[in-house]
Structures are given as C-alpha cells and as structure tokens.
Amino acid sequence: MSIQRMLFFLFALFCFTLSITNTAMGETKPNIVFILVDDLGHADVGFNGSTYYETPNIDALARDGLIIENAYMYPTCSPSRTALATGKQSFRTGVYTVPVLEKGDDRENIFSRWTVGEEHTMYSQPLADAGYKSIHLGKWHLVGPYPKEELAMKFPLKKKLPQPDPWDFSWVPYHKEHCRPYYPEGRGYLKNVGGTYRGDPALEVGGYKSKTGGYFAPFSNPFIEQKPDDEWLTDRLTDEAIEFMDVHQNDPFFINLHYYTVHRPIRGRSEELVEKYMKKPGDPVTGQGMESGKKKVVEAEYATMIESLDDNVGRIVEFLDKNGLRENTLIVFTSDNGQNVGHNDTLRGKKGYIYEGGIRVPTFVNWPDRIDVRRTSIAVTGLDYFPTFMDLAGIDYDGVLDGQSFTGLFQGEPASLRDRPLYWHLASCYKHGACSVIRKNDLKLIQFLADGKLEVFDLRTDPSEEHNLAETNPEQTQALLNKLVEWRKENDVPLPPNSAVR
Template sequence: MTRYTMRLFSTLCVMAGGLLSALFFSTTAMGQSKPNIVFILVDDLGNADVGFNGSTYYETPNIDSLAGSGLVIENAYMYPTCSPSRTALATGKQSFRTGVYTVPVLEKGNDQQNIFSRWTVGEEHTMYSQPLADAGYKSIHIGKWHLVGPYPKEELAMEFPLKEKLRQPDPWDFSWVSYHKEYCQKYYPEGRGYLKNVGGTYRGDPALEVGGYQSKTGGYFAPFSNPFIEPKPDDQWLTDRLTNEAIEFIDQHSEGPFFINLHYYTVHRPIRGRSEKLVEKYLKKSGDPITGQGTGKGKLKRTEAEYATMIESLDENVGRLVKFLDENGLRDNTLIVFTSDNGQNVGRNDQLRGKKGYIYEGGIRVPTFVNWPGKVDARRTSTAVTGLDLFPTFMDVAGIKYDGVLDGQSITGLFQGEPESLRTRPLFWHLASCYKHGACSVIRKNDLKLIQFLADGKLEMYDLTNDPREQRNLAETNPEQTQSLLKELVDWRESNDVPLPPGSVLQ
C-alpha cells in the first residue's frame, strides 16, 4: 500500500468514524430533541409573594432555589384576572380575538360600558396542548382549567355582543356535571390533546361544597367535592394531591416527551391554613415592613398567616416534584416554567399599585422564572415578557413549526441572551369590560406604560423605572411621549380591528 493510499485510507476512516459519530450524536439528539416540559401556574400568587422577588415573610426555599439556578423574568405580565390570562396562555391570542376579557361573573355596568366577556374558548381557537400532542407529547392537565363556561352549548349559540353578562350556578349545584361529562369534553382537556384531566372544571376556585367560601374545607381539605377528582383513600390536602398526580403521570411516561400542565388552585380564595401548627408559626413571625406582608392586625393577621401556610405548602410540593425529576434522571431534559395568572388578591405588596383586577402593576406583574439545566443561564432579566409568549416558546422548545395566529413571541432567545427584538417591542392589553375600573387599552414600551380608558379617552402614563408604584401620571407633563405611545396604541387597535364598547367616545 503506497503512502498516498494509506493516507487516503486513514482519511476515509476518520471521515467514516466522524460520520458514525455524527449519526450517533444525531440519533441521541433526536431522542432528546423534544424535551419534557413542566408548566407550573399558580393562582393569584403576587409578584412579591416569593423569596426570589424579595419576600421575607413568606417562605419559599425550594422555589427560590429553582429560580436561582434559572432565568428570573422581573417584568413578566399577565391580564389582571384569571380567565383572560388562562385563555391567552392556552391559545397564544389577545383577548379581542377570543372575546374573553375578564371573569364573566365579575363584570360591572351595562352593555354600553362593556363588551361582555365570553367564558368558553371555542374549538376554532387551538390550544398549545394540541400541536404538542400531534408532535408526540404525552400530556396531562392538573388543577384549574376555567376555559369552559357552565353552559357552553347555550353560550356559544348566543348572539354576541351580549346584552347581559353570563352567570354561573351556586358552587354546590352539580346539575351541570353530567352534561359536561357527556357532551362537553371537546371544551375540556381531553378534547384539547391531553390524555387526562384531574380537577379541571368551569369553576375558578375549588370550593364546591355547600356554603362555598364559607364551607369548612373550602375545597382544599379532603374529601374534595370536585367531580373531576376521583377520591383516593390517602387524600388530605388538594395541593398535595395535585402534585401526586403530576409525579404519577411523569413516572408512567418517563420515556418522554411529557408535558405537565400543573395549574394549582392555590393560593386562590377561600384561604385555609394548612395546619394549625403552621398558622401559629406565621402568627409569631415578624411582618415585612417593606412589602407590608404579615403586618396586619387581628383577623387580618390570621388570614395572612393562613395564606402564608398555603404558599409554604406550594413550595413544599414544588420541591417534591423537582426531587422526583432529579432522582429519576429527568431534570437535564426538562424545562420548568413557573408563573402566576395575575397579581395578588389576598396577599399584599406595598411596592406596587393595585392588585388582582387592576391594570396597574400589582394586578398584572407576576413572579416568573424558567429553569432548564445547561440550556438556561442563571440570571435575572428586566426584559418584559407576557403570558402570550409561552405558546410560541413551547412550540420553539419542542421543535414544532406552528403556523396559526399567535400574538406573542418565543422567549427562547432570552435563555442565554438579550435579543433586541424582545427588549424593545411593545406589549399590549385590551380590556373591553369593566371590573375594578373602566374598560381600557394599554401599551407598555421601554418601561413607559400608557393607559387609555375607553369610556372617556382619559390617559395615564407612568415611568415604571422611576415610579414603579405608578403614583405620578405623566400624561400631561410629557405630552410628546404620551402622544407617541398613544399613536402606537391606536394604530395597533385599528390594524387589528379591535372592538370598543358601544358607549366609548373613541368610536
């Protein structure tokens, strides 16, 4: 064999070896190309209700550890109530596309002040679970659903816009159950690509007993009255049971890819102390003078302590779930997303204005992080992100080319960088019905936030960097910036044919 032949043979061997190595790596990569996803959505958890955002009263060591090794999104936003937030998350669409503007039973005013909200998300709106299922994901929905109304067939047959707001039965009225189980599954998780639904109903809270919020268990202590939770002998506490379901499903589908839609009912009212021992612990604990957490007196002090035990229980269960992933070698190929559907309701945060129901920061800014070992840098980002971004992010992570209408952007670029396209884009809200305040449209861009109330056109503008509590309305003192943002907001409405309440002066 000549030297040239030997060199050629050696080169071919190296190339063949490299090709085999590449094929092996490609096969391995293909096996891991669709990572597992765990989406933890907490109900009514305020931005400062966790240690990683500064709370010294509430105790969240497991959540803080996960956040500390992941990407904390300091300016993460939702709608101010659960129905539009959960609809936007599930569909990736703005409220004006789905007609879900708030929780229907909460609306105030008449049909001139409101475009009364829909409740049921129609089949024409694809949810992220459906393309994930098509791509091979084994998915489960656990906990709060709230994407179907009590009477979906009648609701969807109504002429919109409605003349009156939608209603719901009393919590202990189960006359809807057989109708839902027999005829309405297409509006439930199983009709949306999930293999199983544990606990998801039309209800926005777990209190399905006689008395509702005034009942003894509040839906958090067993026996649960939820018709979509099958009783088990070891049932004690709802948050524990829902976590058990997540762990059991992961164990059954550990080969992956799996998607866990873990949407806890906690910390939504009614507030219940996890145990008297834990309540006493927080009653004795000093409050936080910066946020105001734990500084109440009398009955309020006890409510705050009970609320704190619900947060501690949440943290304990997140820790259990992560421990299971770790012990079973699943963490490295699992993206965990943690957030809340709106700002605090029972909780308190004196650093931000407003709470659940308000378009101010306390109502829409939520505690959020993503964690994925080796794929997400451990840091904090001030880039603003919205719940609308999660649908395209899930598609991006799963390698799915989705061509449906989406109003958000994938945030995978933030995992290890700061893309200009995310950092400088505007965020929009449109609330066409009234709850805590009048209907309004909002734009947030470059840390400036402009609110236009739709009834009379009144404007409010705030500098969120220098005035996070939104105390100084700059709409009149900074007319140039105000008009620039207003033009962008109006252009957005007009280009998207966004509807206004009939009585709006902006018609």
C-alpha cells in the same frame, strides 16, 4: 459481506451516530413542567423580596434559572389562561375577564365570553401531535357552565353570563357526556385531574364559607376521583403529576400543573403552621404579615398555603432528580395575575387592576446548563408561552399567535424582545373602566375608553405608578397613544358602545 449489506450497515451506523449527536446537542424534545399558581403576587416569593413568606425550593430554582422581572398577565384569571392556552389577545377570543365579575351594563361592556371555542387551538394540541404525553392538573377555567348554549348566543351579549351555585352539580352529567371538546381531553391532554368551569375549588355547600374550602379532603370536585389517603388538594395534584411523569419517563412529557392554590377561599394547611406565621415578624417593605386581629389570621393562613406550594414544587424537583430527568426538563413557574389576598406595597393595585400589582407576576424558567443564570428586565407576557413551547418542541406552527417565543432570552437579550411594544385590551369593567394599554421599553400608557383619559408611567423610576406623566411628557404620551390607536385599528379591536375613543 455483500455491498448491499455493507451499505445498509453503514447507513444504520450513521443514523445511530446522528441520533447520539442530536441528543448530546440538546436537539431531543425537552420535557416541560409548566407550574401556574393562582393569584400569586409578584412579591409573594423570596426571589422577589418577600421575607415573610417562605419559598426555599422555589427560590433555589429561580436562583439557578432565568428570573423574568417584568413578566405580565391580564389582571384576572380567565383572560390570562385563555391567552396562555391560545397565544391570542383577548379581542380575538372575546374573553376579557371572569364573566360573573363584570360591573355595569351592555353600553359600558362588551360582556366577556366564558368558553374558548374549538376554532381557537390550544398549545396542548400541536404538542400532542408532536408526540408529547400531556396531563392537565388543577384549574382549567376555559369553559363555561353551559358552553353549547353560550356559543350559540348572539354576541355581543346584553347581560353578563351567569354561573350556578358552587354546590349545584346539575351541570356535571352534561359536561362529562357532551362537552369533551372544551375540556383537556378534547385538547390533546391524556388526562384531566380537577379541571372544571369553576375558578376555585370550593364545590360544596357554603362555597367559600364551607369548612374545607375545597382544599381539604374529601374533595367535592367531580373531576377528581376520591382516594382514601387524600388530605390536601395541592398535595394530591402533585401526586398525580409525579405518577404521570413516572409512567411516561421514556416519552417527552408536558405537565400542565395549574394549582388552585393560592386562590380563595384561604385555608390554613395546619394549626401548627398557622401558629408559626402568627408569631413571625411581618415585612414593613411589602406590608406582608403586618395586619392584626382576624386579618392577621388570614395572612398567616395564606402564608401556609404558599409554604405548601413550595413543598410541592420541591417534590417535583426531587422526583426529576432521582429519576435522571432533570437535565432534559424545563420548569416554568408563573402566576395568572397579581395577588388578591396578600400585600405588596411596592406596586400599585392587585388582582383586577391594570396597574402593576394586578398584572406583574413572579416568573422564572429553569433548565440545567441550557439557560444563562440571571435576572432579566426584558418584558414577557402570557401570550408568549404558546410560541415558546412550539419553539422548544421544534414545531413549525402556522396559526395566529400574538406573542413571541422568548427562548432567545435563555442565552441572550435579543433586541426583538427588548424593543417590542406590549398591548392589553380590556373591553369589560371590573375594578375600573374598560381600557387599552401599551407598554414600550419602560413607559406604560393606559387609555380609559369611556372618557379617553390617559395615564402614563415610567416604570423604571416609578414602579408604584404614583406620577402620571401624561401632561408633563406630551411628546412621549402622543407617540405611545399613536401606536396604541394604530394597533387597535390594524386589528379591528372592538370597543364598548359608550367608548369616547376610536
């Protein structure tokens, strides 16, 4: 053998050995399954204490993973999903809430944008550049009904943005022909199943009052191709996720599985399941299943939607296990805001409120043998997912990100995450007035912008936020307020015209 051939052989052997070593050390890109449930409350799962709802598959994953006790989003879906996708605070994107939900006039509000402009990169784009095969399934809600007209408007707006009736499909041709940059396929995904501008699946005459509610087939969603065996939307989205993973087993894949469930309209999965929960005793601690009459029926129907969600999470895990993909697949499970329909008497507020019931969500990450199994009290926000995904994929992303990777939590409790302050800024009104918020360690300060009113809570001793410490703890209150004001000034955070603070 010549020296050149010998050197070539040794080099090839070295590269092969290095490849095997890297794989053994976990340096290959992991598959990522990102399950985002719509309106699932913090206590709507067994791993956070529910005894009324049944989530055995979800609970098993949580018990074998990292449960993030203090996981936060915005109080409504539009800003949460925008923060997740872009890694940016609401003041950078202008998405403060769901536009049609806003209350009041243009002095009380900086009316929210609906469409996320092309200048804001989404995590799916660098992932695609790095070789990930990605699919989006379910709720998108990152584009408005008239995106080009909206983005051409002069901001701030004088009135909130409208939307068509659910059964008005006049927007569909325009979206399919001209709005690709604002849809998943224009953002690095290979396929979009069910993602539209709508925040719910009830795209038929009657909307929420329709018989199917968008959950039973035939689906009225123009971005879901009808199939003869369709029955239930949550099942169909899972079918598509499994089919995509099956096709791309040899690639790193990213599954953006953003179920519409358990968003209204509430529909019972079956009469048998509804009857099961009608007979089941309620939970006096959380208040779940404790209603009577028509409200009890809605609670039971809601419980069947959660059970169906759990069944489908089980199907995802079963596929990964059967195909030898589980070891190199990270599963992330969370919700976009607090519960809307369900109960949780242990936390104050629900969807739409800046209190814990509106922003604290059930969350875990599961990756066999790569994560120290436990429950952590370190706080994480929706802004942290983008940098976390970049970290997992080995991507050196240099764009603007307001969050921080939480991969350090997988095998430790880093001080950089434990000691950092978290911020929210809601410049439009929905359930309450516009406000800014800081949470540092266990203390949370809310400053309402119209009158400057302060509320301070110690979340460790008072998770239900019953005792305002603003006057009794003036030094801590002032220290938090100073940091909040400094953050607003440093970032040039916009305030509504009627704001009494600066």
